[in-house]
Amino acid sequence: MAEADRARADPAAGAGSTRARYRRILRFAAWHLALTWWYELLLPRLGLRRITERTRTRRMIRFARRFRALAVELGGLMIKVGQFLSSRLDVLPPEITKELEDLQDEVPPVPFPAIRDLAEAELGTPLGNIFAVIEETPIAAASLGQAHRARLLPAAAEDAGMSGVVVKVQRPGIEAIVDVDLAALRRVGGWLSHFRLVSDRADMPSLVEEFAQTSLEEVDYLQEAANSERFDADFAGDERVAVPRVAWERTTRRVLTLEDVTAIKITDTEALRAAGIDPVEVAPVFASVMFDQLFTTGFFHADPHPGNIFVTPTPGAGGLPWRLTFIDFGMMGEVPAGTRSGLRKLLIAAAARDGGGLVSAIGEIGVLLPSADTAELERAMSRLFTRFGGMGFAELREVDPREFLAFANEFGELVRSLPFQVPENFLLIIRAMSLTSGVCSSLDPRFNLWDSVEPYAARLLREERGNLLQDASRQVVDAAAVAFRLPQRLDRLAARAEEGSLTAGNPRLERQVARLDRTVRRAVSAVLFAALLIAGAILRHDDPALGTVLLAISALPLLHSAWPGRRGP
Structure with a gap:
């Protein structure tokens, strides 16, 4: 019997079972972190990188199987962690995701x-x-x-x-x-x-x-x-x-x-066909509904696995003869307005095969830090679009694996050299999109995500242009208001000049001068500290008293050079 079940059967044992569960999770994590450190960090530094590369696949499969066994036995959030890992097709090797993909059924x-x-x-x-x-x-x-x-x-x-x-x-x-x-x-x-x-x-x-x-x-x-x-x-x-x-x-x-x-489970293609529903027609509708959640409403179902979506026939209804019925709204996500704007731009850039626009959108979302040198990434994305853009999953499977491997190695080195990060509120977005892609591919093995992205991106682009038109209209009104008030303001300015009360200031320049002044003062203090420290160390051998005094006094300019001082307004 699992520890959680023992705790339910015997409440008096609950505290001990809780501690044992906590220690077991930590032991599992500590052991595999130690293994990762040994193989991925230490051995390559010792010149044994070939051992790391030769054993990596076997180690990953072993980790996935052990985690799966732990998750099934303990239940609770360990199942959720495993389900999340299984959806990270973008960063985790298939050896791990394949082992964990059906945890929800166990x-x-x-x-x-x-x-x-x-x-x-x-x-x-x-x-x-x-x-x-x-x-x-x-x-x-x-x-x-x-x-x-x-x-x-x-x-x-x-x-x-x-x-x-x-x-x-x-x-x-x-x-x-x-x-x-x-x-x-x-x-x-x-x-x-x-x-x-x-x-x-x-x-x-x-x-x-x-x-x-x-x-x-x-x-x-x-x-x-x-x-x-x-x-x-x-x-x-x-x-x-x-x-x-x-x-x-x-x-x-x-x-x-x-x-x-x-009703009919969304990936039950045989039942869909028996009901007169073509699975190939379901895939783009499902993708479009998920796009609406992520890019328009900002409130999205973060767990759209096949068990949470039914296809419900609606005979006699106008329009579609079926509907997508969503259930289980426990795991929901919200896309902040700023992130949603970046995602919309990313989608438009992807549909337009615009490498520069795509990199810019990634930076706006917060995945790419501002310090990143993006020139190489833009060139790599442009090459990616040129070679693989527009291909569906079935077409990608027909590409020579050696070509994929060569590009993946080159692109992987570039990505590892850039300051990427995973921003908050992004895990659920990644999970939702990974599951969406998987469901659509199950419905239609030749499903091409671009076929759904391009019309949706075109609609977003029309909306963005509409927003730009509204912004331009507001700016015209604002400019007209400024022009209307301009003569009165010029009259007041001329009057102040005649009275001799006109003054001019540049706050930004003043702040820069103040910062420069503080920098110079700290530099002088740092030089003085070094001089006193060296002099004290030299003289202390022949004159201990004077040397000790100089060493002690050197602390004063040291404190001044390190102290940030009062910032200007």
Whole structure:
């Protein structure tokens, strides 16, 4: 039995189990960090890089398998960490992502009696007083909770406006497990921040806190219910998207009752074809809906894996004969306005195959630090677009692997030399886009992301031009107002000149002069400190008293040279 299950079965053992869980996570992380340091940092410095390269694939597979075993046994946030790693196709080797990609399907369910006890305690009444029937076998079991199909009693159904529902219940004791896992992850994040290879790319403590905030929101079902209604409002009137209604009277922080919207799993291509739906037509619609969330509304579903999206046939409806039904709004993300603007520019530049524009957008998002020399990166991106731009996944698979390898090695060296970082609020964006790409490729092996990007980017470009036109109109109005007031201001200026009361100032120049003055003073102090220190050290041998005095006095100009002084306005 796993440690978390033992803690639920024996509350008195909970504290000991918590400590053991915490220590186990830290031991796992410490051991593999030590291995990474040994193979990736120390051995290359000793001239043994060939050993590192020869064993890398085997080591990565072994790490992924061990982490997977740990995550399945412990559950909790370890499953979430594994799911996130499995979606990082952009930076992690396929040896790792392939081992972890189906972690979401390996979570063992909690026995129904424990689920029933928690639900009845939360709802304040036996389940038989609310539901005519509730299935004991869950339709989905996740790391933080599990879902059971049910049917409301007639009176409750009338109140809720629905009969068939899905009841989502937290795993008993999951909040304590989440607290332990977050404490361990914070410790590991602190360790990683001391590795320059990591700290130069990401602020690990901040990223862990971002993950913590998302995780804590996931164990609050009232927050999830509010997220679903906000998402529904964002797509109100959009025939492509559907969202289950919330039965608020039967919802608490640990129990969530939703309309049963179970339909065809989005990647079940056989069932889609049986329903008369072409999977190839679903892929671009799904991509477009995800683009809308990331680039327009700014509020997006951060966990769009196949289990969270259904294709619901809508026979007889105008327009599309089906809809995309999203469920599970526990993991949601928000794109700040500045980041959203950068993402829009990035999408437009990618569609236009504009290497310079793409690099500029990356810098605006915050992925590329301002100190980066981007000339080489712009040239590399232009070559990338020239050779591979516009290709779909199927076409890319037909390219000679040696060509890919040569370009990847050259591009990888360039990327490692630049000051990249992972900004806050970006992990969920990367996860959402990685999962979107994977789902679309499952629907259509020849899916070409460019076919969806280009029309969407064209629409964004039209909107940007509209915004520019509005900005230009406002500037014309502002300029007209300034021109209208200009004669009066010139009259007042001439009057002050005649009175002799006109003065001129340049605050920027004054600040620069003040800074130069402080710099010169500190430089003089530094020279004086060095002279006194050397003189004291030389004289101390022949005249200990005078030498000691000079050494002591040298501390005064040292303090002045190091002290930043009072800054100007």
